[in-house]
Amino acid sequence: MGGVAVRCVNVVQIYTTAGGHDVVALRGVDLDIRPGEEVALLGPSGSGKSTLLSLFGGVLRPSAGKVLVDGRDISRIREAELGRLRSGTVASLLQGAGRNLLPYASPEENVEFARRALGAAARRRLPGPAELLDRLGLGGLAGRPLAAMSGGERQRVAFASAISSGAGLLLADEPTSQLSHDDRDAMVELVHVVNREFGTTVVLVTHDPEVAARMPRSITIRNGRIGSEGRHGFDFGVVDEDGAVHIPDDLARRFPAGTLVQFEETADGVVLRPLDEQGERA
Numbered sequence: 001m002g003g004v005a006v007r008c009v010n011v012v013q014i015y016t017t018a019g020g021h022d023v024v025a026l027r028g029v030d031l032d033i034r035p036g037e038e039v040a041l042l043g044p045s046g047s048g049k050s051t052l053l054s055l056f057g058g059v060l061r062p063s064a065g066k067v068l069v070d071g072r073d074i075s076r077i078r079e080a081e082l083g084r085l086r087s088g089t090v091a092s093l094l095q096g097a098g099r100n101l102l103p104y105a106s107p108e109e110n111v112e113f114a115r116r117a118l119g120a121a122a123r124r125r126l127p128g129p130a131e132l133l134d135r136l137g138l139g140g141l142a143g144r145p146l147a148a149m150s151g152g153e154r155q156r157v158a159f160a161s162a163i164s165s166g167a168g169l170l171l172a173d174e175p176t177s178q179l180s181h182d183d184r185d186a187m188v189e190l191v192h193v194v195n196r197e198f199g200t201t202v203v204l205v206t207h208d209p210e211v212a213a214r215m216p217r218s219i220t221i222r223n224g225r226i227g228s229e230g231r232h233g234f235d236f237g238v239v240d241e242d243g244a245v246h247i248p249d250d251l252a253r254r255f256p257a258g259t260l261v262q263f264e265e266t267a268d269g270v271v272l273r274p275l276d277e278q279g280e281r282a
């Protein structure tokens with residue numbers, strides 16, 4: 001199946017509300033996600049995470065800048081190609097997706113239903129429902145109607161159905177938010193299994209720091225911009241196009257807005273020193 005790359009170049013997204021007001025949801029996002037990467041998107045409510053997912057999924061076109069999915073510029077491609085991208089390249093898993101499955105059908109029948117639009121060549125190339133469920137470690141659910149399953153089990157079947165058409169990019173919007181701790185952990189493990197088995201690129205929105213910590217890369221969106229990145233348990237600032245770096249929250253409390261700071265290069269790096277009102281070192 002294989003994963004696809006996602007690239008954002010100075011992406012701006014502006015919504016116009018019914019009242020005619022403009023809301024700037026993204027204010028210049030630069031981002032590269034390599035094929036097969038697993039990325040968590042974090043950030044406060046309203047920071048722009050779902051907007052970014054909608055752009056990656058070809059549901060929105062950016063107001064300015066470029067979004068490239070598998071090398072295709074979604075602001076330029078025609079509607080028909082955008083439709084193919086949405087149904088073939090991208091799989092989306094929404095919150096509570098398990099509720100939207102066929103309740104009296106088995107997992108195999110649900111996966112088969114999700115594959116109904118596939119052509120003959122894709123059917124030959126991709127694993128069938130039973131093999132897919134086995135490879136995802138969900139073979140034990142086979143044959144049981146969904147109505148007899150727990151919410152977590154149904155969500156796992158929804159996950160299998162979402163990726164069954166061979167998408168190279170999986171977009172998951174808070175897929176663990178309504179799950180117990182055990183089901184949440186099983187869902188995160190399923191993300192890793194899909195990534196390992198098929199090389200799928202995964203972008204997962206979450207408010208749960210424990211979920212984010214279990215992804216190899218996490219990106220925090222703040223106020224429509226990339227605020228920081230975490231990799232393998234370490235947090236890093238990200239320099240934007242204007243040379244600005246977002247100060248981590250714990251440091252920002254010590255440097256209220258308007259604080260004068262001096263940058264001093266040392267042998268070890270750069271030191272940031274606050275100045276007092278007289279312009280002297282505080």
Ligand SMILES: Nc1ncnc2c1ncn2[C@@H]1O[C@H](COP(=O)(O)OP(=O)(O)OP(=O)(O)O)[C@@H](O)[C@H]1O
Binds near residue numbers: 023025045046047
């Ligand atoms: N269709 C829309 N029309 C107008 N404004 C919108 C629309 N969709 C989102 N917004 C606004 O854009 C900004 C970013 O919203 P977005 O849903 O992307 O944030 P989010 O980080 O996903 O939030 P949450 O964690 O609450 O889901 C917010 O200010 C939101 O109110």
